[in-house]
Amino acid sequence: MKYFCLTHSTRKMAFHEASLNYLTRRYASPDRLKNLPPLESLPNEYCSEYIGNVSVWKTSDDFMQRPVLIAFMEKNYKIQHAAIHKDKLILCGTAFIEIYNIQDVIDNQGSATCERIISHPWFSGGHTVVVNKAGELVVTCSGSDAILFFDLSGNLVRYYRMPEQLYGHNYDLKLTDDTRLHYIRNDFQLTHINCASEYRDGYLVSALIQGLIGFFDRNGQYTEISRGFVGCHGVRPQYPETDSFYFSDSTRGTLVEMNFKGVIKRRFSLESKWLHDALCIGENHYMFVPSDLNTMEFWNIQSEEKIWEVKCDIFGATSQFLSNISDCPFKLGEKQDLEILLAQKYQKKVSVEKEEKSKVPKPFKKILEKISLLKKRIA
Numbered sequence: 001m002k003y004f005c006l007t008h009s010t011r012k013m014a015f016h017e018a019s020l021n022y023l024t025r026r027y028a029s030p031d032r033l034k035n036l037p038p039l040e041s042l043p044n045e046y047c048s049e050y051i052g053n054v055s056v057w058k059t060s061d062d063f064m065q066r067p068v069l070i071a072f073m074e075k076n077y078k079i080q081h082a083a084i085h086k087d088k089l090i091l092c093g094t095a096f097i098e099i100y101n102i103q104d105v106i107d108n109q110g111s112a113t114c115e116r117i118i119s120h121p122w123f124s125g126g127h128t129v130v131v132n133k134a135g136e137l138v139v140t141c142s143g144s145d146a147i148l149f150f151d152l153s154g155n156l157v158r159y160y161r162m163p164e165q166l167y168g169h170n171y172d173l174k175l176t177d178d179t180r181l182h183y184i185r186n187d188f189q190l191t192h193i194n195c196a197s198e199y200r201d202g203y204l205v206s207a208l209i210q211g212l213i214g215f216f217d218r219n220g221q222y223t224e225i226s227r228g229f230v231g232c233h234g235v236r237p238q239y240p241e242t243d244s245f246y247f248s249d250s251t252r253g254t255l256v257e258m259n260f261k262g263v264i265k266r267r268f269s270l271e272s273k274w275l276h277d278a279l280c281i282g283e284n285h286y287m288f289v290p291s292d293l294n295t296m297e298f299w300n301i302q303s304e305e306k307i308w309e310v311k312c313d314i315f316g317a318t319s320q321f322l323s324n325i326s327d328c329p330f331k332l333g334e335k336q337d338l339e340i341l342l343a344q345k346y347q348k349k350v351s352v353e354k355e356e357k358s359k360v361p362k363p364f365k366k367i368l369e370k371i372s373l374l375k376k377r378i379a
Contacts, residue, residue, distance in 0.1 A: 044182070074110050084102060092128065204236070213227070275288060
């Protein structure tokens, strides 16, 4: 069996602010990084509206059957991404990582015990986490425009920052500068890096502001491969033995396959205003996360056939990032009919919300009562 995770935001995305034109205009000024406010004057990034959940799924080796939900966690912070590594479920928030025993999560869902929290002053705007071949956690952080490498004990091993000579200068950041307490928001960032994927002897990266795809080699030397896909997300190698990779050209709802020379090999478009993530499962087969549709979908892009779809309304308002696929080395026990129970809970919540909306607000109710009394007096 195969296992993977999908993250969900409880907040609906403002898709009018996610168009190519909007994002291009937003970051177009060549002076946007000049005369920035002092770092110590910036507020922290926490926002109670930005919280999220994670769902954990089991599927067949060929992915042709709709996956089965085996765990669901609601958190009081925004889970951006997740990964499964051996017997651990790793949750990437915007400012820290939580590590759980995955069987504990399956058995106890949201009541599972967190085994370890990992963070760092540069851990802000966290987007994705993967476990590399050395067993390190590789985390992209848009607030510091950096990739942070941690061992599983939580020690920072090394870091790569997007080069200022290519993308401009914002702050003279020292490793002790706490960008969690003083968050460098999107408009003050160099690139808004949002993904790093291990590829051969280095790491592919994608970044939203320039719409760029780049590569850090094992020594941290950086090369830009392509740019212009403003809003792009989720670069990953297509197959380890080839020079190809792929990413989501989010604003166009399009998957792009490209080689290391920056030549586009193939495009595949969905009817989506925002394709947040994509994951290659095998030749011509991809999972997609179109956030505006709040679904998770599996397609054969050669035949243009949608094989299955999971509607994600019961998990959150907006579907976000897929984890890489994990081959769990042991059999996981699971809760029966978890998705049905969540669907029932969701329907109950919707019914309560409808009932509340149908109630006449108290101030208006008093006005109606006064009008009724006046009518009786006149009669």
